[in-house]
Amino acid sequence: MSSSTSSSPQESVRRQNLGALLRYIHVRGATSRAELTSRLGLNRSTIGALTADLATAGLVDEGVPHETGRAGRPSIVVRPRSSRVYGYALSLELDRLRAARVGLGGKVLDGRTAQRPPGPDPAPTIAALAALVADMQRTAPADAVLVGSGLAVSGSVRHHLGWADDTLEPELAGALQPRLGQSAGPFLGGIADLAALAEHTRGAATGADNVIYLHGDAGISAGIIAGGRRITGFGGHGGEVGHMVVNPGGRLCGCGSRGCWETEIGERALLHLAGRAIATPGAAMTAAMHAAQDGDELARDAVLHAADWLGFGVANLVNIFNPTVVVFGGTLRELFLTGADQVRHRLYTMALPACREHVALHTPQLGDDAPLVGAAELAFESLLSDPLYAAKP
Secondary structure, eight states: OOOOOOOSHHHHHHHHHHHHHHHHHHHHOSEEHHHHHHHHTOOHHHHHHHHHHHHHTTSEEEEOOSOOOOSSOOOOEEEEOTTTEEEEEEEEOSSEEEEEEEETTTEEEEEEEEEOOOSSOHHHHHHHHHHHHHHHHTTSOTTOEEEEEEEEEOHHHHHHSOOOHHHHHHHHHHHHHHHHTTOEEEEEEEHHHHHHHHHHHHSTTTTOSSEEEEEESSSEEEEEEETTEEEOOGGGOOOOGGGSBSOTTSOBOTTSOBSBTHHHHSHHHHHHHTTOOOSSHHHHHHHHHHHHHTTOHHHHHHHHHHHHHHHHHHHHHHHHHOOSEEEEEEHHHHHHHHSHHHHHHHHHHHSOHHHHTTOEEEOOTTGGGHHHHHHHHHHHHHHHHOGGGOOOO
């Protein structure tokens, strides 16, 4: 596929309108021409011409809606061609690898999971990700169009293994190139950052312009959206809220500081307090939560301790960013669900009234798929910016 540049102001406007229309359908799904006319502020004939262009390019389908029960001629409905236009979404986590083929419109069409190869060398992990993509590619329709790829990387991988993005990106691109050809990417982002993007686009934070997504695994990271825009920091390494010092006299953190937030609410801290083994953190974490719910006093006290510190940190973040939605993902999902009363108590006693009174606390609507759906959004961005970039195969 190749991209061409606009040759006139009229062509530039047309491309912008095509992008706005396709983005609307990508996010909202099947949409009537009447709604597109109203929402995009364009006249009916322009909408008709634009949707015809997108249909000709193989990006959307047009047709009559299902029975509406209303009198009169129904408006034509425009749908994304999810089965034909897709991107690859990858997730590099501390203990596992995931890959998905995601269609236009955010529909997960296929998926694979594998254990992350042990050791500090990234080469086996990159080869394993490429193998997952190759396996999925065998099931993709022959006439399908691949538009790009995105990779969500856990902060724990970045920090605990010391894998730098400027190493991962070119090596992964080289490994995937035989499979991806000239498609865009892979584009890299943090797991929390991309999960925040996904939940903001089509999940628990839809319609909210100020969002914090908190992700827990071996560490704690945040995806932050302010004014509808992602805040990623220089080099994409913002949102490392797990290293926000909340208890200066607390335990030593792996970063060398003392009393970081993740030393109070992270997996290792909670499992230690609950007297649980740390060999398989995910399973042990779930077991600790269930034990607390079943009346195990040690586990219950550990959860209450961690939930109290979770609320402490959330209150500070709410005072700083004034979000309307906070989403708890990864291991923090179970911690929040089990200790929600403690979290809310801290929030309502520490956060400023002007900040706390409108904030909603949620778990991810997209569940574990949130980072993958966010990675797919990176893959689709070039297409949505210039839909004519997608040529028929």
